[in-house]
Amino acid sequence: MTVTENQAPAQPEVGRARRRKEDQRLITGRTRWTDNLQVPGMLHLAMVRSPFAHARITAIDVEAARKARNVVAVITGQDVKDEQGSLPNAWPITPEQVTPAHPPVAVDEVHFAGEIVAVVVARSAAEARDAAELVDVDYEELPAVLDLKEAAQDTVLAHPDLGTNKSALWVFDSKEAGTGGDVEDAIRQARDGGVLIEREFRQQRLIPAFMEPRSVLVDPTGEQITMWTATQIPHILRFLLAAVLGVPESKVRVIAPDVGGGFGGKLQTTPEEFIAMVLARRLGKPIKYTETRSESLLSAHHGRDQWQKLTLAATKDGTVTGFKVELLANLGAYVALVGGGVPVLGAFMFNAIYKFPAYHFACQTVLTNTTWTDAYRGAGRPEATFGIERMMDELAAELDMDPLEVREKNWIKHEEFPFTTVAGMEYDSGNYEAATARAKELFDYDALRREQAERRERQDPVQLGIGVSTFTEMCGLAPSRVLGSLDYGAGGWEHASVRMLPTGKVEVVTGTSPHGQGHETAWSQIVADRLGVPFEDVEVLHGDTAISHKGLDTYGSRSLVVGGEAVVRAADKVIEKAKPVAAHLLEASVDDLEFSAGRFGVKGTDKGLTIQEIALASFAAHNLPDGIEPGLDSDATFDPVNFSFPHGTHLCAMEVDTETGETRMRTYVCVDDVGVIVNPLIVEGQVHGGLVQGIAQALWEGATYDDQGTLVTGSFVDYTLPTAADTISFVTENTTSPATTNSLGTKGVGEAGTIASTPCVVNAIVDALRPLGIHDVEMPCTPERVWRAIQNASAGSVDETQRDTAPHFDPDQPNQDTPDPEGGAR
Amino acid sequence: MTRITVTVDGVEYSDDIEPRTLLVYYLRQNLGKTGTVVGCDTSNCGACTVHLDGRSVKSCNVLAVQADGHEVTTIEGLAADGQLHPMQQAFHESHALQCGYCTPGMIMQACDLLKDNPDPSEQEIREGLEGNLCRCTGYHNIVRAVQHAAAAMRQGTEAPADSAVPAAGPGAPEPATAGVGAAGPEMPPGEGAPVSAGSTGEGVTA
């Protein structure tokens, strides 16, 4: 027995800007993307997709395709209808939800342009594509319903057999829930002597547009069927493949190898995955399918797509007395995995950081003949934040107050935490004053306001607008009990194992499934601190259901706050397991041991053993105390008791060229409180990327259909992602209010930037134009929309960009007249 | 089938291929050079960027037969003698990648950019990368990485070690958003400059 020198790092790993472990393979091109994988005898798929948004399939002639060179099979929906199952919806938001069946290959009818109607299996991808061109499908076109508001009228039906387009109405009312007052009372009082702001905002449809197109490879060779797939959710996918297709779960192994981004877009169980599985089993051969970018934009799920009708009641001093939210949310043609639930996640966030006394939320989900929608970065919470943060600006403008002052008047003060909101959430910690003060300082708010005044004064063709947005979100999905109460189909716990290898190296197995977030680095930092082992000695394994057998994957900014805590607990169990072994070997009492910096020392002596030495001794098992199992490996499953509530204050300055409508970002500052930071470099990167996605919603992106239901923005030529040349450098900082619901004190960061930046940018553009009488520009705020807003305002007419966003609701609308007893959106 | 002879990452290959074969598929499927990836079908994303006779091209937009008799360098041929290229090192140091899918193309284009302009301004870097899409990083740290690599390459060192503050390091230009961008914290407090691989202990080498 020797006393070895302490190997532990001198400074704590948590908080350190470690360069990422993941990088080496990525910067040298030695990555395992699904499409890189090849298996002997692998066959390739090509999909035949419907060009029509809604049609009956009357005949499919596959003969020519079948005879084409190296074609192995051509499959239609009829051929596989009894074995392909129906794609699952894991979150029916009400018991009455109307949910159409979703066959992976359409059988009789297609319900959106891009739906798969036939599949060619061939020896090469090129030959599969060649043969797909030869499949002749006869369609009888049916009337398609594309517009969300029209769909809600039920005049044309997306699925005629269902008899309605309305899928579910989900309502929360603070009076009913006992969390607040009656919003209709507040509205009545505001109309009579207070301030009532009524607006309707459009959340356009977006496409997640992860950079790696989806790819799936299924190999049925051997005892288990192995699926490699570009997914965020290998565990959920495995469960659902088994549950839907009737394959024993133990016979299915799902591997998410290196995955190139997701942003919610790979939080899905896709038709392509199910088809590959069905055909691999049927043909007994490995099957691969990799989508093209056009196919990805067309058929991978889209995000957002809401109309928001909002009514904010306040007193004349700017104190909000009630907020009423009526949403229409477009599901697309089918109810996707958690599609219906996405807007419901917003229900708890429209009240944001504020102390509203009364709140009412109603969301009607609606089916249309468009691509299905589901989670996209932020999922429900960006929509909510946009709604309230635009409204707070409108309130400030109405009262001629500074927008930050109005917010401060209503926000929860730092000494009021923990705070239970009108939506029933308990916010554990935060400090909105601190984040806002720091943001103002970094931004030089007062100087920019002066410049704005000068430009207005001299009628500069380039006007300056200052945008403000605060945000909070509920992330770290989620307490299983809460998810259960919302009818979500799974729990929200996370699992981790820490394995001590005999050589002293540590393997961490996590149930989270990173696809760019840097878990390998961050989890190593956490474990290095906990166990007192070198950062370099920790290996993080994930994304393979045979290795990480238990987990609920990565989405909803959950990985660190839930999965990271599971890692902490598993590591702590390793120490607990090691303790009696150490005591035995050191011939000391357990009570006399102290564990510090990776070493068990006997108090008052220089005797000690490192955890690695104990790991080796425990592996050898030659000299263990009686009744102690060999090995220190430990598991933990953590189910959080609450969500995590990061927050932040974002400020931006936009220049608006009133001649062309062009906008240019001058400055963007954000100060986010994401709790205790494990790796500041990774946090900063998450914020930067989130900001650009949120800014892109404000300025550039929008999925658009033509009258026939064809996706016009079906390639990167038309779905305009910003480039480096379109964006600027950001100023990002953090304040820290540790979370109280996990031992590290962390909060989620993945969605923060995206949530706050969209309203911040739109508020800036509107702020620049407000003197012209403009109070909204529909997103994306294209130069043409901005120009038209200016033209119409100067012509004294109603802003044409708001054709459908009237500044005040029509007299017969519920907010102006007798409230609709259902409170439902129309 | 057409016979082509192409030198890729310093090795000469000869193959009979269909004329319709895109260079990117030839690299990936025939040669196993899967470091070069496909991100779109309209030549917008730049993920497939390689060097053809020393200049950047989108390898989805070149037929393999057009590369006959020419020389191709991919991300897999960038590191020399087991040492990362300064651009690869800078991407690592500056956290200029997250999912990493755009990274090979981004690095190849960034190297090309410095060939024309060894000391680019932030705006020149941004414009030089306009043919490459990234969905994760917001480009901020990619721009920083190119600044660091440019500085390192001008100094002929392997990494921009020991510079005081990255963006304001020797020769590194101020961000175009004058004042505000430069005032912001470029690196997390307490960490200071991007440090060399040795000092963070990761020892990333090719």
Place this chain on the structure above:
Amino acid sequence: MIPASFDYVAPQSLTDALAALAEHGDDAKVLAGGQSLLPILRMRLNAPSVVIDLGKVTELQGISDEGDHLVIGAMTTYAAVLASEAVSTHAALLSKAVATVADPQIRHRGTVGGALVHADPAGDVGAPVLALDAELVIAGQGGATRTVPAADFFEDLFTTAVGEDELLTQIRIPKHTGWGAHYEKFVRVSHQWSIVAVAATVRAEGGSIAEARVGLTNMGSTPLRATAVEQALVGQSATEEAVRQACARAADGTNPPSDLNGDADYRRHLASVLTRRAVLAAAGA
């Protein structure tokens, strides 16, 4: 993403290229830099049975100075144009426009001649070529060549004076030495095709405009020349107000498209604003 099958020929000379064209006729597509053709083939919007690659026809590459003209071979890449001091000195407008084409990778492969024959009205080469009064040299079967003024070259959307069995060989540009130039391109994101762009080149004399040439991109089915604006600019001082007047009707007679990036009326408005900006920048104001 995978083109349909085709045969490939790579002639080594113009004569062989023309012979290949004669042999394959309608079934063939000519591959210049391929930066527009390959996306079309990948999306299977076109499926020629033969692709004739001009990449090895070296006589079509290069830039030469022929006294009062610059002669640019049709297969000269954008990158070569940008690197040419002769072009930036004597036809600065072309340099400025080419600098905005797509992105660096595409400029390394794409050719000026390929873009002109492709004749996408949103392309950035047509307007400057038109504004600079260039001439296009076209080779036909049997060694015949003809020269077409730029004004007659662009016939319609994706249609030029180059016949099915002909090839564009040269772009001859009269030198505009000492002329200021500016290409004002309006896009929403930088890698987009022009929503509208204006190519302006101006000869200034003592603070006023002696001569001006203005071409418009994506304001109709072909590049257009704003001759009325050019005339109105002559003799004007290079000031915001004077130029504004002259450029006000830049969009007269145009027929711009309406699409995702803008309706026709918006494009007409943009044309006048961008023309003013381009002219002022070209005049060094």
